[in-house]
Amino acid sequence: MENEKEIENLPASGPVLSRKDFVSDQMVRWCPGCGDFAILATVQKLMPTLGIPREKIVFVSGIGCSSRFPYYMNTYGFHSIHGRAPTLATGLKCARPDLMVWVVTGDGDGLSIGGNHLIHALRRNADLKILLFNNRIYGLTKGQLSPTSEMGKKTKSTPYGSIDYPLNPIALALASEATFVARAVDTDLNALSQVLDKAAKHKGSALIEIFQNCIVFNDGAWSEVSDKSLQSETTVTLEHGKPLVFGKNKNKGIRLKGWNLEVIEFEPGHPPADILIHDETSSPLAYLLSHMERPHFPVPQGVFRSVSRPVLNELMDAQIAEAKKSSPADLEKLLKGSETWTVAA
Amino acid sequence: MNTESKPAPHSTKKPMEELESVTIRFSGDSGDGIQLTGMQFTTSTALAGNDLSTLPDYPAEIRAPVGTLPGVSGYQIHFSSREVLTPGDAPDVLVAMNPAALKANIKDLKKGGILIANVDSFTPQNLNKVSYEKNPLEDGSLSDFRVIKVDLSRLTGNALSGLALTKVQVERCKNFFALGMMYWLYDRPMDGTLKWIESKFKKTPLLVEANKKALLAGNAYAETAEIFGFHYHVRKAKLDPGLYRNITGNEATALGLVAASQVSGLGLWYGSYPITPASDVLHELSKHKSFGVKTFQAEDEIAAIGSAIGAAFGGHLAVTGTSGPGIALKSEAIGLAVMTELPLIILDVQRGGPSTGLPTKTEQADLLQCLYGRNGESPVPVIAASTPSDCFDAAIEACRIAIKYMTPVFLLTDGYLANGSEPWKIPSVSDIKKFVVPTLPLPAQFKPYLRDEKTLARPWAAPGLAGYEHRIGGIEKQEISGNVSYDPENHERMVRLRAAKVNKITQDIPPMQVLGAKKGKVLVVGWGSTFGAISAAVKNLQGKKESVSAIHLRYLNPLPSDLGDLLAGFEKVVVAEMNLGQLLKVIRAKFAIPAIGLNKVKGQPFKIGEIESFIETVLRGA
Numbered sequence: 001m002e003n004e005k006e007i008e009n010l011p012a013s014g015p016v017l018s019r020k021d022f023v024s025d026q027m028v029r030w031c032p033g034c035g036d037f038a039i040l041a042t043v044q045k046l047m048p049t050l051g052i053p054r055e056k057i058v059f060v061s062g063i064g065c066s067s068r069f070p071y072y073m074n075t076y077g078f079h080s081i082h083g084r085a086p087t088l089a090t091g092l093k094c095a096r097p098d099l100m101v102w103v104v105t106g107d108g109d110g111l112s113i114g115g116n117h118l119i120h121a122l123r124r125n126a127d128l129k130i131l132l133f134n135n136r137i138y139g140l141t142k143g144q145l146s147p148t149s150e151m152g153k154k155t156k157s158t159p160y161g162s163i164d165y166p167l168n169p170i171a172l173a174l175a176s177e178a179t180f181v182a183r184a185v186d187t188d189l190n191a192l193s194q195v196l197d198k199a200a201k202h203k204g205s206a207l208i209e210i211f212q213n214c215i216v217f218n219d220g221a222w223s224e225v226s227d228k229s230l231q232s233e234t235t236v237t238l239e240h241g242k243p244l245v246f247g248k249n250k251n252k253g254i255r256l257k258g259w260n261l262e263v264i265e266f267e268p269g270h271p272p273a274d275i276l277i278h279d280e281t282s283s284p285l286a287y288l289l290s291h292m293e294r295p296h297f298p299v300p301q302g303v304f305r306s307v308s309r310p311v312l313n314e315l316m317d318a319q320i321a322e323a324k325k326s327s328p329a330d331l332e333k334l335l336k337g338s339e340t341w342t343v344a345a
Numbered sequence: 346m347n348t349e350s351k352p353a354p355h356s357t358k359k360p361m362e363e364l365e366s367v368t369i370r371f372s373g374d375s376g377d378g379i380q381l382t383g384m385q386f387t388t389s390t391a392l393a394g395n396d397l398s399t400l401p402d403y404p405a406e407i408r409a410p411v412g413t414l415p416g417v418s419g420y421q422i423h424f425s426s427r428e429v430l431t432p433g434d435a436p437d438v439l440v441a442m443n444p445a446a447l448k449a450n451i452k453d454l455k456k457g458g459i460l461i462a463n464v465d466s467f468t469p470q471n472l473n474k475v476s477y478e479k480n481p482l483e484d485g486s487l488s489d490f491r492v493i494k495v496d497l498s499r500l501t502g503n504a505l506s507g508l509a510l511t512k513v514q515v516e517r518c519k520n521f522f523a524l525g526m527m528y529w530l531y532d533r534p535m536d537g538t539l540k541w542i543e544s545k546f547k548k549t550p551l552l553v554e555a556n557k558k559a560l561l562a563g564n565a566y567a568e569t570a571e572i573f574g575f576h577y578h579v580r581k582a583k584l585d586p587g588l589y590r591n592i593t594g595n596e597a598t599a600l601g602l603v604a605a606s607q608v609s610g611l612g613l614w615y616g617s618y619p620i621t622p623a624s625d626v627l628h629e630l631s632k633h634k635s636f637g638v639k640t641f642q643a644e645d646e647i648a649a650i651g652s653a654i655g656a657a658f659g660g661h662l663a664v665t666g667t668s669g670p671g672i673a674l675k676s677e678a679i680g681l682a683v684m685t686e687l688p689l690i691i692l693d694v695q696r697g698g699p700s701t702g703l704p705t706k707t708e709q710a711d712l713l714q715c716l717y718g719r720n721g722e723s724p725v726p727v728i729a730a731s732t733p734s735d736c737f738d739a740a741i742e743a744c745r746i747a748i749k750y751m752t753p754v755f756l757l758t759d760g761y762l763a764n765g766s767e768p769w770k771i772p773s774v775s776d777i778k779k780f781v782v783p784t785l786p787l788p789a790q791f792k793p794y795l796r797d798e799k800t801l802a803r804p805w806a807a808p809g810l811a812g813y814e815h816r817i818g819g820i821e822k823q824e825i826s827g828n829v830s831y832d833p834e835n836h837e838r839m840v841r842l843r844a845a846k847v848n849k850i851t852q853d854i855p856p857m858q859v860l861g862a863k864k865g866k867v868l869v870v871g872w873g874s875t876f877g878a879i880s881a882a883v884k885n886l887q888g889k890k891e892s893v894s895a896i897h898l899r900y901l902n903p904l905p906s907d908l909g910d911l912l913a914g915f916e917k918v919v920v921a922e923m924n925l926g927q928l929l930k931v932i933r934a935k936f937a938i939p940a941i942g943l944n945k946v947k948g949q950p951f952k953i954g955e956i957e958s959f960i961e962t963v964l965r966g967a
Contacts, residue, residue: 055811070816076808079818081681087651095656120644323634331607332774337590345586
């Protein structure tokens, strides 16, 4: 019992200063050259900048290479079962609104076996920060197609080529009414860090698709957009209120044409008046942007959509507070119910 | 009916006969308001001071075609001036609102029993729907019974003639006319129902008036019309002194969970997905937000348990509730709770299976699923409630065990307990045993899988505490540190430790209560909702000086440590259960005795007579 007092009086860990405070004592067991290393390092660097005590941060994951992530973070962590991380995270966040809850998942974990949970965690706005590592392959089970694998892809389970049309994670998140939807690439750590920072500060569920390279089973899946020498031509950065301009010479942009988008070229510094200006609050625009794919378009990076909506745990707590006000808890009354009778001695 | 020729307690125009106990079954179309009628009769009977037990029996379809057999809904109540242990083997009175209700239930009515039939619904069309070639009310086929034909629809219409009601609205009041008749016939007070009508229809004064009128008219009709020569009184039962209410199993489970949360000081989380017959627990708990209860209707069964595991990790008293099919879906996640050694209560309100099975009927066939239905060596304690009100205590006990031993715990009830009801002596809040979360060691001594010596439980360090940051998961754990480990020696040690921890719970199990002598010819072993029927059967046989005893298991895993000695004291052991012998298998395997199974899988609880005659056969050596 004397422990109880001491535990109560323990100091909070306070502002944690450096990345190394977030590095756990466990050996990182990803393949050398895996894109996950860069993401882990970026997250570990970001954490101390958020001003949230380490003990208030929880990483929850499912199954897959990416889902080993929590073991390497020196925070609280839960490596759960395949596809179910959003369910644990939702229960945890609602039970403990004081915690910041991150979910780490992959294209197989989050979009295939756990697809149902992902869409519900998003539509409920459960205030989870969901990192979806998309490498377009099953890595941990050694190379089967995933829900984001391209048509015709030859894998161990599809030697004649995939006949399953791939899912678009951004479009799925938008359709699930996610309040924050973004994309980053594992080779552009600056952009990744900025997107993660915005997600962390967003109130509500956030989905961040991270293009991640699986060096063993799907090497180069994103090379066109992750190769730094190509990125300026193959990607476009989304910034709220700014025109969609790209190209080495900043001479290309995106414009609305009917119900579709088109790539236009112009003299650097002189974009046409009707060039598309990004608006994070527009769902139709976000949906159009989500379908910008190679080779016809540059691939958008950054925040597709960011809007405000009440979060699940606050709505839950508000109902509880209201109920407590109108009828204070009285266990004796509860047990009695509406009708009682007395049996005399 | 057991008739005693005592003078009636108070005089009315018609003579009153005293009865010791009565079983009534209300039956009709699922749109006839049968469940509501039954529940009203139950409340009034409880207020009249009788002991009672009820058995609702309704179809899985919300509105099967009107007048057909699949659409028949029933509600049976057994009430008495003596102890009532079951809803009654066979009804003394059958109220049949239509030919389908008659056809579905008449085989159960006692010879000489009263049949009250709504003749207005015995039209050629309705008779045809259930393949009656002739009207059974008129062809002499019911000569074994006292048939009382009432033109309910017409009489209700007459009673309500002055009111501006549609034909459909009038028709909907006929159940209250019938209820009014039953109140007179069994001398029940009507005040409760009159009050209920007022509050239920308070937004539509016309319906208040209509239903009240129908009730009172039915009552007056039974008293004055030349249909009943007398009516009956059932004296108050000699229950333990105290304050009582009527309660169903699902209500009791929900209240037990709230009480456990209150006495432990832990926030209650209930993650669930709608499923019959467990949904009422979700409905009940979702009302009690003022107790801080957090209910979560998940997107599926897996999400329901996932949310609960998340809440448990977060330091909450976490519960997920479902029925058999939901347990199947949750199995992998239950394994995760076993591996991460988090406290979690998994409520299984069993129903007929396999697959969708009989959603609204009762069965005890999930026992082996709960004991063994997971991958790997995955021991989970199992606790079963024995009566509707016992669900309250069983729920609290499941919570206590889960927290003390840091383990998922199954709480087994079933459709019969869930919807059945009985009087419950309301416990005083101060009598509910408190339980506490074991204290954490200081951060320097904290290891996620360092176990308590007495319970083998690991410490429960919820996020938010500085210095206790740690990671858990479904991969095998290194003993003490909790780090990922694939070491073969460690795995075997951990498998054995998890099993040993669950076995430690035997130290919390009180000595078994034996109904009867501790040695003898036959011992009947039961668990769960068969308690009432087994106890009544064994008491009857003991009254006949037979050497029979009974024990009822609350803890099905681990089994009580004194069970083996008790079993050894009898020549024969009968295990009675509503499955094909699941506890029987466990007992035969563990104690290597030739136990005999008494098994029933009809979606209906045991009748006392069925158990009694089986035991008699065993006593005779067959």
